[in-house]
Amino acid sequence: MKNLIILGAGTAGTMMANHLEPKLSKNDWVITIIDQYKTHYYQPGFLFLPFDIYTTKQVKKKGSKFIPKNVNYINTKVDLIIPEENKIQLENNKELTYDLLIVATGTKIAPGEIEGMDGPMWYKNIFDFYTYEGAKALRNKLRDWEGGKLVIHITEMPIKCPVAPLEFAFLADSYFKSKGMRDKVDITYVTPLSGAFTKPKATKALHYLLEEKNIKEVTDFNIERVDYENNKIIDYADTEVAYDLLVTVPTNMGDQLIERSGMGDDLNFVPTNKATLQTRDYENIFAIGDTTNLPASKAGSVAHFEAEILADNILRYINGEELKEEFDGHANCFIETGNGKALLIDFNYTQEPVEGSFPFPGIGPLSLLKESRINHMGKMAFRWIYWNMLIKGIHIPFVSATMSEKGKKIKESQTLN
Amino acid sequence: MKKVFINKEVDVNEEGYLIDFNQWDREVAECIAGECEIVMEEKHWEVIEYIQEKHQNSEPLSIRGIKKSGVINIKEFYGLFPGGPLKKATMIAGIPKPKSCI
Numbered sequence: 276m277k278n279l280i281i282l283g284a285g286t287a288g289t290m291m292a293n294h295l296e297p298k299l300s301k302n303d304w305v306i307t308i309i310d311q312y313k314t315h316y317y318q319p320g321f322l323f324l325p326f327d328i329y330t331t332k333q334v335k336k337k338g339s340k341f342i343p344k345n346v347n348y349i350n351t352k353v354d355l356i357i358p359e360e361n362k363i364q365l366e367n368n369k370e371l372t373y374d375l376l377i378v379a380t381g382t383k384i385a386p387g388e389i390e391g392m393d394g395p396m397w398y399k400n401i402f403d404f405y406t407y408e409g410a411k412a413l414r415n416k417l418r419d420w421e422g423g424k425l426v427i428h429i430t431e432m433p434i435k436c437p438v439a440p441l442e443f444a445f446l447a448d449s450y451f452k453s454k455g456m457r458d459k460v461d462i463t464y465v466t467p468l469s470g471a472f473t474k475p476k477a478t479k480a481l482h483y484l485l486e487e488k489n490i491k492e493v494t495d496f497n498i499e500r501v502d503y504e505n506n507k508i509i510d511y512a513d514t515e516v517a518y519d520l521l522v523t524v525p526t527n528m529g530d531q532l533i534e535r536s537g538m539g540d541d542l543n544f545v546p547t548n549k550a551t552l553q554t555r556d557y558e559n560i561f562a563i564g565d566t567t568n569l570p571a572s573k574a575g576s577v578a579h580f581e582a583e584i585l586a587d588n589i590l591r592y593i594n595g596e597e598l599k600e601e602f603d604g605h606a607n608c609f610i611e612t613g614n615g616k617a618l619l620i621d622f623n624y625t626q627e628p629v630e631g632s633f634p635f636p637g638i639g640p641l642s643l644l645k646e647s648r649i650n651h652m653g654k655m656a657f658r659w660i661y662w663n664m665l666i667k668g669i670h671i672p673f674v675s676a677t678m679s680e681k682g683k684k685i686k687e688s689q690t691l692n
Numbered sequence: 693m694k695k696v697f698i699n700k701e702v703d704v705n706e707e708g709y710l711i712d713f714n715q716w717d718r719e720v721a722e723c724i725a726g727e728c729e730i731v732m733e734e735k736h737w738e739v740i741e742y743i744q745e746k747h748q749n750s751e752p753l754s755i756r757g758i759k760k761s762g763v764i765n766i767k768e769f770y771g772l773f774p775g776g777p778l779k780k781a782t783m784i785a786g787i788p789k790p791k792s793c794i
Contacts, residue, residue, distance in 0.1 A: 432754055432755050432790060432792065437793050437794075442712050469776065469779055472794055473790075481794070494776075495776040495779060497778075499766075506737075511767065511770055512770055526756065539754070540758075541757060568751065570752065621721075622793065
């Protein structure tokens with residue numbers, strides 16, 4: 276018998292278990308998936324939790340519900356991957372050997388990377404919303420916050436779901452309006468990039484949103500430290516931004532397991548072939564989702580498209596066939612803009628988001644790069660799709676793994692990144 | 693959009709970034725730097741080469757990366773490219789500025 280091990284039972288790992296279980300011969304292969312935690316979180320829901328739009332129950336379920344019966348599911352921490360020996364070491368000193376390994380350990384926030392961030396004021400007036408704990412603590416804070424300077428801040432790129440901080444700003448505007456206290460809150464969006472929007476088409480189509488919602492922008496801000504005693508963030512050029520409530524996206528890093536195993540880059544992301552998803556250093560190790568160093572968005576939709584392609588490539592690898600260079604960086608993301616509306620973007624490594632219709636060219640019903648109520652309904656419906664289709668590896672009808680150019684106004688757009 | 697530097701015509705986007713890296717050379721870089729009021733010296737070139745290499749390997753550029761590069765520390769980086777150091781250094785290096793997905 277041969278062993279296929281999947282490390283991580285988040286969005287990407289769970290999808291791979293579901294894709295591969297029916298495809299691999301049960302006489303030849305044993306599939307094992309390992310995750311230290313028993314809970315599977317609906318991570319897109321962390322955006323809604325602080326605003327009491329979702330309850331805690333709506334964003335978490337037992338992980339075992341989504342792992343196929345014929346797959347071994349182990350809840351233990353992994354200490355080390357030893358790629359040269361095709362072995363992994365578990366926390367309980369047990370060793371497992373693999374013939375094929377899929378790394379899906381994701382990305383985590385690392386607030387300790389910035390001086391003063393996770394100090395005494397962490398979860399007092401400095402919060403993240405990229406973890407269940409952070410989003411929940413922030414919800415409790417917002418419930419009785421009386422207003423002041425709200426600063427929404429990105430530490431550095433790359434981050435998981437790059438549009439989430441912007442969505443947070445839009446939803447905050449709606450939230451305080453509906454509480455009748457928008458005039459008491461000053462919202463500032465602080466980014467290390469050159470703007471809240473950085474692509475030409477999106478900037479042109481969407482910059483009005485910031486103006487309309489009275490959200491101030493501070494750009495090119497590279498944080499050096501948080502002065503938590505005086506409530507301000509300070510960048511390397513000595514620019515200061517004062518806050519009463521800081522909602523930050525800390526540095527995102529791959530799992531420390533990757534660092535311990537010597538398999539990552541500076542940020543513990545695994546160097547991976549961007550078209551085949553095979554790791555660059557080991558031919559029997561593949562990586563998927565936020566774990567990789569791919570120049571694609573770190574997003575569930577990317578992991579979803581990758582999973583369809585990776586499952587095929589795993590079968591090719593097992594059969595001794597050449598891997599297909601198929602993944603194009605395809606991402607598809609709903610962006611909440613507040614007041615019951617949302618945008619949809621569909622793009623890949625080389626094609627920036629443009630206007631158009633999706634998934635049916637010329638028909639929609641969803642519109643690209645444009646605010647609409649039906650896009651918002653799509654985002655809300657997505658939670659059901661996630662739990663019932665996406666992580667179970669069920670193909671979502673009419674949405675292909677590679678990006679389609681049909682229905683998109685591409686002509687005038689710049690395809691060079 | 694076309695732009696002429698000394699005797700060379702290059703293609704740039706609306707923000708002044710080169711569209712085709714093949715049109716990049718040190719003279720072009722010096723001209724772009726000149727427009728940013730930067731005079732290129734040895735240390736500037738070291739940084740430019742470092743970020744070009746990063747870009748060729750499809751590795752994301754960040755201030756943190758610069759810190760770990762061993763080429764320069766962050767205060768020096770700000771000193772060499774005042775204002776928005778990554779924005780200016782990428783423009784001079786002939787590669788796209790760091791972007792998000794929208």
